[in-house]
Amino acid sequence: MKEVTQMQTRYEYGGDEFIFVQLSEAMSLEANFKGIAITRKLKEASLEGVHDICPSNASYMVRFDPDVIPPEEMMARLQQIELEMEGLDDITITSRLVDVPVYFNDPWTHEALMRFRDRHQAPDSTDLEYSAKINGYDSSEAFIEAITSAPFLVSMIGFVPGLPWCFQMVPREKQIEVPKYVRPRTFTPERAFGFGGAFSVIYPVQGAGGYQLYGIAPAPIYQKDQTLFDFQESIVFPKQGDIFRYRSIGEEEYQAIREQVEDGSFVYHKKEIQFTPGEVLADLEGFAERALRRLYHD
């Protein structure tokens, strides 16, 4: 685990109620897996006085009540968990594999992105065409293929309720990277699928946004009324540590899923999967194959 030993953890107070722990300055699957392992252990400990445990991309944050657990004690507790943590080969992570349909090049996000060409790096092409080109793909189709052929790890939830930051589980050289818009859009459709930096996102609600836009998901990731099966326990669907496979769909399937969402019958197709970060990092392609087989055939 060369990458992990190179990571330098930074422990910082965020005022008197937060501790922020930066596991690595750079994003990597290693750093994210380490964050998952530490924060899950911390949750299991159910310490009195801990209000929030928020894993993020390459860091995590804890909100605590310093009247119940003094800051130095809280800090020491977190450092202890890191010290006692087993290597990434020995931790088993259980998470959900989820089929997430996306209608690429759809008319709605197309209309939205065309409205804001003057805020984009490449006013004469679409976001898909531009992103394909700067990542060395010769067509939008080949670029979509790259997005849909390997799964993404939900590496962080936040910004607004339910927004999943997703990091593709491929070697560094295959990782897609795109800039954000030069100036943010004032409008993004609800459920738009976008990409910024090394992360893909689905916008939970309509609003401003700066990520490149490629398509739209028919199924919600945030549902205030909680009528769908997947939202019974929470108004947001994604959980950090989930593994999303974006599946390219056409207009017909998009409309069919929209109808299911409307009539309340839609359920995400998902399976449980167990893995050790060590085995995943050793063979990312093998893991992607295993994950897709488990999701669609087991």
Add this chain to the structure above:
Amino acid sequence: MIKVLKPGLQTTVQDRGRIGYYEIGMPPSGAMDKYAYTVANMLVGNALDAAVLEITYLGPVLEFGKRMKISLTGGEIPPKINGQPVPMWTTLEVREGDQLSFDFVKGGARVYLAVEGGIAVPLVMGSRSTYTLIGIGGFEGRALAEGDVIHTADMIRKPVAAGASVDASLIPTYGKTHEIRVVVGLCSYRLTEESKETFLATEWTVTPEANRTGYRHRGERLQFVEREQPFGAGSNPSNVTDLGYPIGSIQVPDGVEPIVLLHDAVTGGGYATIATVISTDLDRMAQVKTNEKVRFVSVTMAEALDARKDVQTKLGRVAEMIESGS
């Protein structure tokens, strides 16, 4: 029953906040000035987590549908009942048909109106606080509008007689320049040493955007340490790999304007955070107005905890004073 004749600029239902959902990207919301909020509830004998109205800059006009105790705390937006000035930080009694209105804001920015029993709105994820971005909590997930009718709940702990008040020594005062204490840290390693000093030495001016989401400050430009940006961090030197933002944390997108994130803020993102406002001074921040001056003062954790103790001691004294009927 309380009828909203005029809503004011932004009047929302708030309580202690929606704690425990930060992980899913849900900020806590809740009263911006917790001290004033807590004292308001104490003055009408409510449970300390009862919902109140938070009034910003411009007060509403409200008509009471029955006799009840009320109290007003926080910044100085002078209240009137049926046109006659009434004191703040005091238990008042209103009768059916009485109208509450306000003069122009004199000091501070936010006033809390507690009514006997608290404001009756449904609990959403453990809180009655309004979070307008996605429209949940509070009164239909939004600020009050003309014609709304709100009801009172029964979260009464112990009735308080009209006339109870808080000693002047326990009432915060607000000028036009504010010292806000911060713990420097988080990603402050990204700022140059010179800019760290500039951050603490500058008298910042609060911009007109300042709201429950955050306060933006104009002043000096800050510089970040030059580096090759790490993978995933984004291209601007103020960018970091997306991370969680503590409540009260301060970020400086592109080094231009420091933003203090407050109770309705985004929970995470890709800007380096350089310091965090201590919990007690979030209350003070809530009373800072657009155009006013802010200076950030660096304190240690021990000092932050002392400040916290001080506030708790003061609240204890307020409770005693009300209890003893003085």
Add this chain to the structure above:
Amino acid sequence: MAEKTAIVSPLPGIFYRRPSPDMPEFVQAGESVKEGDVIGLIEVMKNFYEIKAEADGIVDQFVVNNEELVDAGQELVTLIK
């Protein structure tokens, strides 16, 4: 007989004399206004608040320029009744 009164801003924020950048100003000095007429906007907290004449009168002068920052209680316009 001319009595001067001032319209003050109830809010801190940015004062605008036009409803939007590409529209004409609400009112000019020397023009008459009726009670309730909008004479400007104050932008604060990403909200726009309408400043209205409190009585009939003639606009004497604007004390504050378009897009100038104002404090709560600051005079914006004087009216002659």
